[in-house]
Amino acid sequence: MTTSAEPLLSIRDLTMAFPGKRARSAPVRAVDGISFDVAAGETLGLVGESGCGKSTTGRLIVRLIEPTTGSITYAGRDISHLSQRTLKPLRKDLQMVFQDPHSSLNPRQTVARIISDPLLVQGSSAAQARKRAVELMDLVGLIPEHIDRYPHEFSGGQAQRIGIARSLATSPRLVVADEPVSALDVSVQAQIVNLMERLQQELGLAYLFIAHDLSVVKRVCDRVAVMYLGRIVEIGDKERVYAAPAHPYTRALLSAVPLPDPAAERTRERITLLGDPPSPAAPPPGCTFHPRCPKAQPICRSEAPLLRITTPGEAQETACHFPEGA
Template structure:
């Protein structure tokens, strides 16, 4: 084993998901006095994530992606539902019970600079999780230097402050901090959306390498479907707090079953100019409804070009898109469109 490389974590049997989310909701209360209605930011989300794999969670801004990620690492407490990690329901654990599990569940945030304390050195930022877990200061500093090298940073810069680093370097610091405790699952909340395109590729390459070396599982939250296509094994598409389609990446991208997924993929630029000009772009009318006052029935029906009367009155359940297919979709007409 080379210096600075953490040992591979134990991996549960393939049939048992590392993370299992079932019917999770998150409702934020309205303002006092009833001046605004409660907001259901996440509405019955369910999915599984296997050890060492990557699930992409995609959708428009405000659909509940980040709220879902924060509930998984217990920065937010779900209103209802269960979050099972490695066979244990962690959705209702108290602070003391959660502490030993924190080392296994870490998060990388969207804005690298705002997620780093400007008054702390890189040494302290990366070492903090280790100090919380009880490691001595000298050992934590040594580990921080190893993690800097592992993530492509210069260990000699360990006493610098976040403002002395570029955006890409600052995100590497955030990744190093997430790796400090040797996690098995990392929630990456749009980790490249605030970076230049060339830097995005570097960070994606880094995350892929770390996954291979350390056996990490990622919940990769993003709105850029081209990035998700590269890094993820499975894709879950969210709309207004609900998952409307989830399945293997190849199947979802090749033949999207839900009209919303079709619209999202039609907006992804193609590298072939001829194919780009020839294909049909699906334009969604209007903006997503407010989660404080969602439409009746299927919440997508006001913007859906295929909506019929049943869509206005009955909410579709997430079900298998077609017999024998490892994909689920919440649409009344998806199976007919994609037999």
Template sequence: MTELLRVEGLAKHYPIRRGVLRRHVGDVRAVDGLDFGMATGETLSLVGESGCGKSTTGRMIARLLAPSGGRIVFDGRDISGLSGKALSPLRREVQFMFQDPYASLSPRMTAHDIIAEPLRLQGTYRQNGAARVTELLDMVGLSRQHADRYAHEFSGGQRQRVGLARALAPGPRLLVLDEPVSALDVSIQAQIVNQLRQLQRELGLAYLFISHDLSIVRHVSHRIAVMYLGRIVEIGPRARIFSAPEHPYTRALLSATPVADPARRDERRRITLQGDVPSPSDPPSGCRFRTRCWKARDICANEEPKLVARQEDGHLSACHFPEGTLSSGEDITPGPSQGAGGTVEKKEARAWPEG
């Protein structure tokens, strides 16, 4: 596949200012050095706990936020330093779909006007704007009768479809989807996800899919990137991430994934991480996950692990002791350089239906 997006050393730091003179005393490192790429027509999912930097990453790639450092290369062009009118061509190529379908639509505009707004901003509405809006409504599973309705007249799922139609209006090549179904009922989630997959096949879209729900991620992704405290700790093909995770944090996340097969639920053991996520303004030395990791050793505090491939399948992880490198039984024993560790317990799971 052709590479569409390349992110190199991407960072977003927010300054901490205190005192009467508002002196700069530190930084909140929301995103602290990301490297990954995306191909045309691919879905890359960003997963991790709340506050790990997923949404901030998506907003920087869509250039709703300016990065503090690093490069964002879209279709061979560095867009990380663009501003003002220079961003206008990018707006047609990269669109953002927001999480909350109730807050992302104007209550004063009809669905037609909401979807037509990007076309008017581009100056293309006069040509065939009305027909384009009708086409977009049909693409997302709505009808032309919905065009004159206001946001309060739609259900949550219908509002998200209107938001999707608005994002598709300029004809983008990349959609950044920030928790696009988390506010919806489970049955509606399946409908929207299947709609996204169909549109990807028809239009060749690339998706940066941001979510904390691994059941949905498993349903939509080609590759998965796992984030922790502003860094990617593991990235690779969906099948490899789910069947053979190498990083302890990935393993802990997957242990909480619902199991659809009732016969296999007793096989799953839940890994409960102890302690809180460290502050992004003062991350731990070495491996950032070591304060909650049951594999942590002295080297984890002194040396930051690199994101490297251990096999030739595009699967990379950042861990001094990836899965399978410690002897049997040792991998669930807390190490001397960390104080929290993790425990293992039985898990009760609820399956997310596939539609």
């Protein structure tokens, strides 16, 4: 991992509230005041249950949707509310890989056009864009001679390689990968993860790696941020979070990760959460996790905890009134 004094990406108090389904219904706070940094060359994993706001966060960062409040600072510049015209030159630095490779590729366009599109938008000539597309096909492990084929002629893993090639066309510095392997077979997942790691080393990329599979996150990420109901409840170095999770929600997630040792798997403690996550349209007061938390106390029902370092000297912050090991 390569780091610098100033983070490449800095998120502060970011929120995204979607209008309710009915005229007078409360807005849905998909992202509820999150803050984190991503350093140059780093991989930050963003994990949590489905519907917790992970994908919305990714789309906010690359400005596919407009944030409600908060700031998104890229390379020292606030891009939160830039006009599309002003944002255009910066889009080459911020790219995204989507979850479903086939759904994210236009079935009516050839692979050459799909990969070339970002370059054409940025002003490259057709010849230059095609040459670059051929180079990228080879870089991601595809046969360059297949560049004039259509997406349906490729397997899921190959289609995701096309999506990765498209994201690299403009030589970005940060790639938001939104569950890039969740729709693939396990063997293919390993190939894509290996590819992304190699590309990071060769190109100096930073990743925001969004996932729900904690085994994959442990493999590829330097740091991990755990998200619940639109908020980050724990963030820190991967080794520290996995070895000593401080938030009850993080502990529950990690207890569900299969262990390779059958004996350890049989004797491990399983933490079962009660009920389903509350609706983001009507989040509980105080700590939003308290209705499912086995450690909840009266203060949890009335006061929302802030992210804070629970163990001095450790690169780990937790939003919990009663963190483990404090």
